[in-house]
Amino acid sequence: MSDRIRRYLGSRKNIAGMVGALTGVGLHLAGVIGDIWPVVAAGLYGVGALVGPGDPPPDPTGTRLTDALRSEAAALLWRVQGQSGALPEGAAAQVGRIIGAVRLALDRLDQVADRETDRIAAPERLADAAEIVRVELPECLETYLGRAPTTPEEPAARELLAQLGLVAGRVDRLVAQVPDVHARRAEDLTREMRRRHERP
Structure with missing residues (x-):
């Protein structure tokens, strides 16, 4: 429906x-x-x-969580790009890749509506995306950028890159768990066409 x-x-x-x-x-x-x-x-x-009376229009100030997370992710990426010189080599690119994957997951979550099992799992996936954008990435960056001046740079950089690697692994798992509705529809259409064309 x-x-x-x-x-x-x-x-x-x-x-x-x-x-x-x-x-x-x-x-x-x-x-x-x-x-x-x-x-x-x-x-x-x-x-x-x-x-009969029409339904009231949606609240124009009401923002979906996926939209809010997209805005926060974009702001975080903007901040990282502005401070890329203070980050170790490869860190800004890794953050960009993570943010890109989060956006893909959020886009897919917006489209999940056809199958009940997908809708049931969607809030948990959305919570994962929110934790990545609002907690894990900011913590990694703030810990590195807010370190004491006496902290040796090389170990701190190594820790940041390790942390970003863990977040990247989590976001890759998240993307794999959120169904690609367009790909699924294409597969369903292919199966239906095969069934039609293989009919005697």
Whole structure:
């Protein structure tokens, strides 16, 4: 069932139409109208759906978590690019790769709606993405950039690169766990076409 149909079924206009249709059924059961009750019920549904109040528009200030995480990831990447000279070689590129993978996971999470098992798992995957963007990456960078001036640079750089490697591994697992809806649809279409063309 598409999101549009699902939204309409729960809309105020559909509820008003259903009340009208039930009124038509009630009139038939009360003996007020005879065999034409289906036509009357359908007509009352249409009237109710037409004059019923529309749903309130979504709050323009309400931002989805995926959108908020995209903005935070972009701000983090901008910060890293601005401080790339203070980071060890390869660190900025690694952060860029991690952010790119997080964005891919967020895009896929926005599209997960067709299969119930995917929808059930989506909040956990979103929590993983939020932890990477809001906790792990900032901690790694702040620990390195906020180290004491007396801290030797080479061990600190080695630790940062090791930490980023761990985060990169986690984000790769996250991307693998979030289904690619477009790829799945393409595979489903290929299977359906094979079934059609192999039919005798």
